[in-house]
């Protein structure tokens with residue numbers, strides 16, 4: 001799915017320092033478990049003191065001491081490089097954390113350009129590259145409202161009618177004709193049906 005990764009990863013080739021990886025392992029495990037349960041921590045993009053700390057490495061001078069610790073703790077699992085925010089996973093992999101306004105389109109493209117997979121498989125397509133709080137819920141919402149999936153599911157879920165054997169009768173007792181029409185305009189020969 002290279003087109004999906006290009007926007008957030010093409011510019012980022014910086015490695016993460018090893019001490020930072022060790023510090024963030026426990027926090028990432030918590031984040032993964034929260035994701036699998038369909039819930040997540042507060043969206044980092046909506047927490048401006050944390051995003052400022054991640055991007056600039058500093059906090060407002062009047063930030064209370066206990067708040068500073070919280071911001072530092074939150075910020076440890078993220079990595080910002082050239083305006084692209086990443087979450088550092090327990091195994092050291094960095095996953096893009098797209099801003100909230102970009103997520104719906106990202107999920108939609110992953111779902112529609114890869115065969116309209118269901119919730120789990122659409123999520124599996126995104127997870128190697130992206131992570132954000134509530135990602136599973138976003139995918140569920142998008143897949144559930146997909147009009148194409150709705151039509152296909154309706155066709156698959158339609159009940160199959162019971163078949164009844166036809167009685168064996170004499171030759172030419174029953175005829176079958178595939179007929180289409182009437183068509184408009186009619187043909188040059190004046191015909192309006194095809195069979």
Ligand SMILES: [Zn+2]
Nearest residue numbers: 116146148149
């Ligand atoms: Zn679909």
